[in-house]
Amino acid sequence: MAAVVWFRSDLRTVDNPALDAACLNHKHVYALFLVPQRTWQAHDWAPIKVDLWWRHLAEFKQELADKGIGFSIFTIDRFSQSGATIADFCEKHKVNTVYANREYPLDEIERDKQARACFEQRDIEFQLFDGNLLVPPEAVETKQGGYYKVFTPFNRAWRTEVAKISDWTPESWRVENTVASSTELPQCPLERKNSQTYPVGRQAIMGKLGQFIEHQVDEYKARRDEPSVDGTSMMSAYFEMGAIAPKTVARALSSLSPEFPYGLEPGADTWLTEVAWREFYQHLMFHEPRLSRGENYQTETQGLPWRDAEEDFQAWCDGRTGFPIVDAGMRQLNETGWMHNRLRMIVANFLVKDLLIDWRKGEQYFMRNLVDGSFPANNGGWQWSASVGTDAVPYFRVFNPVRQSEKFDPDGIYIRTWIKELADVPSKHIHWPHSYLKQHKTGYVSPIVDHSEARERFLSTFKQVKNG
Known part of the structure; x- marks a missing residue:
């Protein structure tokens, strides 16, 4: 039987455990992406962010095609329609398993619960992975069994978990061609603002990362607070759409220290700490759903x-x-x-x-x-x-x-x-x-x-x- 990979904020083919699992377990793999236009509007998506994602989607569609995977994009109204849209696709293409990477805010968790219920009614298996984080929320606990509410001890515990990752090698696979992938994207249903200053596509993004690691990361701690210089990585937009994985970044940093995640020079260590901050806030969203409702943490x-x-x-x-x-x-x-x-x-x-x-x-x-x-x-x-x-x-x-x-x-x-x-x-x-x-x-x-x-x-x- 075939599989579907339901892409969300993980628009990449490398270091993507949901995609890896689908391709290693199935000969035929379909890729889907849903554009829930009213939900994106309710979530205050910026027109420039929409434009960047749309431009990257065109490149990503080709990247998947080169791997033998057809990519379909559907515009829907809201998150709540996700399950039925994908289940209909699965029935049409004789798919029995859907793979995806978890997202941690409340609306995304509820979307996945609704989708799972819909899939179960139609005998479709739903497998979720944690490809958007180096360390999933359940893996970092205090001695009392709760979650960390302060960053510094979280960072220590998080690095202990990162140190347990023994294999930084990306998976390698290619599947049999499933469907012809048209090069055209559907019409974007939302307002867009020019994002051309951001290159898209795997090659350009990895080049940007390599440039930063080779030429700038040493100065990162010293220069990151100076707004007039080019002292930051400028990778945050790519992190957000998942065009680059935290594991990819960690692999690049691991080449700088045999004791990784320890033993890094100050610049690289400070940048790894910024990756930890990103994961800290994702974990908080998972553990405290009220944050997604606009409530003060205190x-x-x-x-x-x-x-x-x-x-x-x-x-x-x-x-x-x-x-x-x-x-x-x-x-x-x-x-x-x-x-x-x-x-x-x-x-x-x-x-x-x-x-x-x-x-x-x-x-x-x-x-x-x-x-x-x-x-x-x-x-x-x-x-x-x-x-x-x-x-x-x-x-x-x-x-x-x-x-x-x-x-x-x-x-x-x-x-x-x-x-x-x-x-x-x-x-x-x-x-x-x-x-x-x-x-x-x-x-x-x-x-x-x-x-x-x-x-x-x-x-x-x-x-x-x-x-x-």
Whole structure:
């Protein structure tokens, strides 16, 4: 009998255990991908993210065809229609087993439960794997049998599990041709925004990874917080759509140390820690379904009285707050669909703590604009910045945006790149240009808030809620 591989956020042929199992156990393998347009809209998929996935799907279709696998893409309304759509395909093509890799937020888990029930009614087996993580959520437990709520001990336990992986060799297989694969994709049902700056297809993505490992990872720890330099891997969008597996990344890093995951130089070790952060947030989503419902992880902070300040929120969205480093970050996001990670922390902290605006509004704005929008990572990062999440930055730590700017963009290169009104402002004024601008008007906006007063407002508000 034939098999179906149900692709989701795992659009790759290497280090994909669901695909490997199907191809090793069946002569005929079909590949399916579903586009649940209303669910994607409800999940705030950014048009630039849709475009990147669609471009990669075209390359991926050819990659599968080269392996002898036909690829079918179906547009459906919602997640809830997944099971019936795939079961109908299975009956038509005499398929008795569906293979897929697990996803961990609540809606995805519910989708798979519904699909399994539908498959069981039609005598179709459903096998799930953990190809999107190095370590599945059930494998990392505290001594008490629960999950880790703080990252540092999680990272230690996670690395212990990674060290148990003895074979980093990818599977090799080819199946008999199943169906002719047309080169045309169906019409994309959702809005798209140009993502051409991101190459797609396995060869280009692996080239990007190789370039980073060979030429940049050594400097990663030292340079990753400088937004004006090319100091990060820029692999996050590929992680999100599963065009590259965490196992592929781990294999590349393992070549740098015989004691892997230990013994790495500081740059590579720090990058592996970022992979661990990604998995930490995925595990949290799995263990705490309420995070998928927009709840604060720290339940005692659920009643925070956020400001209803639409004008301030819009100014933040548009990069018109009068705080140059904040505005530069938001303009980079709006123009490119990506923002440097240090800036993500700065602008999130500003929205929540300077403007006292609900972190969920910022979380949604990010998802609607980020090419690499990952629900678990985005949710975790925003809750961290808002001091309401697990392992949260203490609530009394409020970033001073001017100090952050001076520390991480000392010469103002990043600010000038994104705020054209400040292009000619001297470096000594660039982080807080407002006195200088009284004599040299450029059209740059005045600050919408006094940071010192805003900080006190946030601290007193948070303290009241905490002390309840």
